[in-house]
Amino acid sequence: MQTTPSNTKLSTTKTLLVTAGLAVAIFAAGCGNDDEADLANGKQLFVEKCGACHTMARAEAAKGVAGPNLDDAFIQARNDGMDDATIKSVTLGQIKHPSQRVPAAARMPADIVTGMDARDVAAYVGYAAGREGKDEGDLAKAGQPAVSDKTVKADSSNTLQIDADPTGATLYQAGKATAAAGLVNLIMDNPSSVPHNIAVKGAGVDEKGDVVGKGGTSKVSAKLKAGEYTFYCTVPGHEAGGMKGTLKVS
Numbered sequence: 001m002q003t004t005p006s007n008t009k010l011s012t013t014k015t016l017l018v019t020a021g022l023a024v025a026i027f028a029a030g031c032g033n034d035d036e037a038d039l040a041n042g043k044q045l046f047v048e049k050c051g052a053c054h055t056m057a058r059a060e061a062a063k064g065v066a067g068p069n070l071d072d073a074f075i076q077a078r079n080d081g082m083d084d085a086t087i088k089s090v091t092l093g094q095i096k097h098p099s100q101r102v103p104a105a106a107r108m109p110a111d112i113v114t115g116m117d118a119r120d121v122a123a124y125v126g127y128a129a130g131r132e133g134k135d136e137g138d139l140a141k142a143g144q145p146a147v148s149d150k151t152v153k154a155d156s157s158n159t160l161q162i163d164a165d166p167t168g169a170t171l172y173q174a175g176k177a178t179a180a181a182g183l184v185n186l187i188m189d190n191p192s193s194v195p196h197n198i199a200v201k202g203a204g205v206d207e208k209g210d211v212v213g214k215g216g217t218s219k220v221s222a223k224l225k226a227g228e229y230t231f232y233c234t235v236p237g238h239e240a241g242g243m244k245g246t247l248k249v250s
């Protein structure tokens, strides 16, 4: 993912953003310009980078549950008159300086997206959170979960190494795998700060490896006949977000 240097003006104003009453003033001071924001890019990134932990109905593939449902988080404020720009400012603040209310292991990592990408994601949340209805036009098409085109082949011990995306996206580094019939081993290293695992299902099989945090390794083995299976992450919302792939056994 491309990154641009973070905007220091935004980071210094952030501390104020949590005080919702001041957010409008900060927006007026130049915190963001919705005319320039690319909502489709924001939605795509939201699904890939935020959907691991958040659900928001308009971003249909974002079904994570480790963090708050963002419709629930903002619907009351929106109904009370909070506008898109203010929700955007609050979101940008949360991206740069995540709230520390929850225990460290369950916290939202800082700077998952930066620069223009952060602005686009925040603008999309500002537009979509707690807003009834569905996205239309080009925006409706954005936000399809990404799956890697890469294929991995099982090694001589019929073991597949399929690692999680290092940025915390709901993505494996390979989306296709091939192995021989018999005992198949799947191994996933997790270099990201979002918990993940590897599991395999299909043809009556459903075997799950342990969910592991950063630096952990999830392993699962299953006796598989020839056929097509799905490898996936069982953390709620992650398969829907694209953390899956096809395993061909022959």
Ligand code: HEC
Binding pocket: 046, 049, 050, 051, 052, 053, 054, 066, 067, 068, 070, 073, 090, 091, 094, 095, 099, 100, 101, 102, 106, 107, 108, 109, 112, 113, 121, 122, 125, 168, 193, 194
């Ligand atoms: C690893 C899980 C995780 C990821 C990934 C994540 N978040 Fe969060 N997020 C959380 C948690 C947990 C909280 C609640 C923090 C708290 O209450 O202290 C939260 C809170 C929020 C809030 C505040 C909601 C409220 O109730 O005030 C917003 C807005 C938000 N996240 C947006 C995002 C965006 C945008 C992204 C992607 C760039 C993102 N999050 C990625 C876990 C995550």
